[in-house]
Amino acid sequence: MQLITVAGSPSVGKTSVILQVAKLLKQDGFAVGVAKFDALSSDDGRLYAQHEIPVAVGLAGALCPDHYFVSNIEDCLAWGQRQGLDVLLSESAGLCNRCSPHIGGVLAICVVDALAGVHTPKKIGPMLRLADLVAITKGDIVSQVEREVFAFHVRLANPGAPALFCNGLTGQGAADLARHIRAAAPTPSLEGSRLRFSMPSAVCPYCVGETAIGETHQRGNVKKMRFADREESR
Amino acid sequence: MSLAELPFALLLERHPQVAEFVAALALPSAAPGASLAQWLAGLPDEALFDAGMQRGQLLDHLERLVAEVRALAEAPDARVDSLTLLGGRDKSGRAEDLELVFRAGEIVCIIGPTGSGKSRLLADIECLAQGDTPTGRRVLINGAEPPAERRYAPDRKLVAQLSQNMNFVVDLSARELIEMHARCRMVADPQGMARTVIACANALTGEKFAADSAVTQLSGGQTRALMIADAALLSASPVVLIDEIENAGVDRKRALDLLVGGAKIVLISTHDPLLALRGARRLVIRNGGIAEVLDTSPAERRNLQRIERLDAGLMGIRERLRAGLRIEEELPWAE
Numbered sequence: 001m002q003l004i005t006v007a008g009s010p011s012v013g014k015t016s017v018i019l020q021v022a023k024l025l026k027q028d029g030f031a032v033g034v035a036k037f038d039a040l041s042s043d044d045g046r047l048y049a050q051h052e053i054p055v056a057v058g059l060a061g062a063l064c065p066d067h068y069f070v071s072n073i074e075d076c077l078a079w080g081q082r083q084g085l086d087v088l089l090s091e092s093a094g095l096c097n098r099c100s101p102h103i104g105g106v107l108a109i110c111v112v113d114a115l116a117g118v119h120t121p122k123k124i125g126p127m128l129r130l131a132d133l134v135a136i137t138k139g140d141i142v143s144q145v146e147r148e149v150f151a152f153h154v155r156l157a158n159p160g161a162p163a164l165f166c167n168g169l170t171g172q173g174a175a176d177l178a179r180h181i182r183a184a185a186p187t188p189s190l191e192g193s194r195l196r197f198s199m200p201s202a203v204c205p206y207c208v209g210e211t212a213i214g215e216t217h218q219r220g221n222v223k224k225m226r227f228a229d230r231e232e233s234r
Numbered sequence: 235m236s237l238a239e240l241p242f243a244l245l246l247e248r249h250p251q252v253a254e255f256v257a258a259l260a261l262p263s264a265a266p267g268a269s270l271a272q273w274l275a276g277l278p279d280e281a282l283f284d285a286g287m288q289r290g291q292l293l294d295h296l297e298r299l300v301a302e303v304r305a306l307a308e309a310p311d312a313r314v315d316s317l318t319l320l321g322g323r324d325k326s327g328r329a330e331d332l333e334l335v336f337r338a339g340e341i342v343c344i345i346g347p348t349g350s351g352k353s354r355l356l357a358d359i360e361c362l363a364q365g366d367t368p369t370g371r372r373v374l375i376n377g378a379e380p381p382a383e384r385r386y387a388p389d390r391k392l393v394a395q396l397s398q399n400m401n402f403v404v405d406l407s408a409r410e411l412i413e414m415h416a417r418c419r420m421v422a423d424p425q426g427m428a429r430t431v432i433a434c435a436n437a438l439t440g441e442k443f444a445a446d447s448a449v450t451q452l453s454g455g456q457t458r459a460l461m462i463a464d465a466a467l468l469s470a471s472p473v474v475l476i477d478e479i480e481n482a483g484v485d486r487k488r489a490l491d492l493l494v495g496g497a498k499i500v501l502i503s504t505h506d507p508l509l510a511l512r513g514a515r516r517l518v519i520r521n522g523g524i525a526e527v528l529d530t531s532p533a534e535r536r537n538l539q540r541i542e543r544l545d546a547g548l549m550g551i552r553e554r555l556r557a558g559l560r561i562e563e564e565l566p567w568a569e
Contacts, residue, residue, distance in 0.1 A: 058458075066530070071406065098286055098414075100286075117404050118404050118406075118414065122286050125285075125286035126286045126287065127414060129286070129291075130291070139402070140395075140397070140399060141399050141400060141401065141403075142402070142403050143400050143402050143449075143464075144394045144395055144396060144400065144461060144464070144465055145412070145415050145464050145468075146403065146404055146411075148419075149411075152418035153418075155302060156251055156255065156299060156302070156303075158566065159302035160565075170357065172360070172361055173361070197286060197287070197288070198283070
């Protein structure tokens with residue numbers, strides 16, 4: 001079985017892209033399943049089920065979604081194996097642009113949204129920079145100028161990685177993604193595997209329920225903003 | 235000298251994309267005279283962690299970035315002398331049985347009722363279909379199957395698209411956006427290029443706009459004019475697909491002359507007689523397939539001139555109405 005990590009900011013169109021790709025892979029006789037990671041709620045489980053794609057849904061709830069991902073991905077892999085899948089796509093949202101679920105040796109796809117603006121590729125961290133393949137969605141509704149500029153910025157953000165326009169509605173580009181997925185190395189186990197980049201640290205009283213504001217509540221991993229006007233007076 | 239040995243200051247000076255990347259990560263700058271390797275070694279772990287990259291990954295990224303920019307600058311612009319369309323099948327599965335060759339500088343129109351499959355044909359060409367789309371059509375470039383890498387370089391695609399669904403969404407002025415596009419295309423003088431493109435767009439539209447206008451504030455006609463001027467003068471793509479040009483405020487004749495003047499192949503899906511008769515040929519689409527290929531006849535060319543006169547008359551009336559004038563004289567051309 002092959003594991004593929006698909007990551008992208010919320011609402012970029014990950015699910016639509018996966019549905020288009022899964023349709024093609026199924027036509028080729030592959031058993032395809034999805035491990036869907038979401039934060040608070042998700043309707044996509046139903047959507048996948050409608051398309052007869054086995055799905056395991058995990059809601060991170062109060063936990064940092066990427067920490068939740070990494071603590072559960074092995075169990076997802078085992079689930080996929082029990083289902084007899086050939087391809088398991090994990091879908092997760094990088095909520096702060098700093099997280100990345102990509103794993104060494106596992107094909108990593110980042111989905112970015114051309115509608116988000118030409119500067120966005122610069123603002124996305126390891127999720128985009130360390131992906132093997134970039135799918136650009138919603139290219140059909142922005143101008144050709146912005147398409148070219150956006151794609152150029154994606155190339156600068158992840159030089160050398162193939163980037164392709166993918167339309168979740170028409171399926172444009174899905175055939176190319178499916179081709180890469182078919183060629184990906186299998187993932188028999190994740191034991192000993194490593195994330196391509198560490199998860200952001202988030203260890204402070206607010207992680208565990210503190211709501212009060214004030215210096216006395218800021219303990220653990222605290223980082224303070226710097227202000228230019230205060231810097232000068234130092 | 236390897237990249238890592240290069241003095242950091244020189245690296246930033248030689249490679250503006252690296253300088254931009256480092257600035258975007260908000261990493262501290264190097265001590266005077268330090269090499270890239272020394273800068274990397276001296277970075278606090280915390281700064282790297284915040285930036286989302288390890289030292290090795292950062293060095294690897296910068297090396298790939300420099301190589302990519304060099305490859306982009308050195309890659310010759312794709313030249314397409316001809317595009318060959320090998321027929322597939324229509325919605326009933328009937329074979330199209332045709333082989334059409336479109337040549338640089340040619341305008342080909344695509345005609346048919348809504349839902350007949352015009353957009354599907356444009357989509358087949360856009361993705362350089364190789365029998366892998368529902369129609370089973372194939373597209374050859376200069377008579378040969380396009381190499382795979384042509385399909386995976388979205389910023390250097392062979393095919394540019396202009397459709398009615400497309401809008402400017404970015405929060406930039408026309409000048410800033412076109413200059414940015416020019417820099418992406420590695421144009422030597424981005425400011426000069428932006429001036430040329432904007433002047434050209436203004437020549438296409440009745441309502442002129444200033445270079446400092448926000449692109450999201452442009453009218454429909456101004457938007458389309460700027461997209462066309464950019465596609466003609468700055469886009470890398472030698473093939474342009476147009477899904478209808480609204481008649482609102484764009485000089486369609488000049489727009490097409492501009493596009494084919496750059497030796498591009500232009501395919502237009504349209505219901506507009508002025509555009510439909512301007513092409514050398516028109517493809518008639520029925521039931522998802524190309525049902526007929528009509529060459530524009532001499533009689534049709536003569537009629538095109540008549541229609542153009544009618545259109546000019548109508549445009550004149552429009553302009554006068556906008557200026558607050560009355561339209562009370564006889565209109566012999568409308569009798």
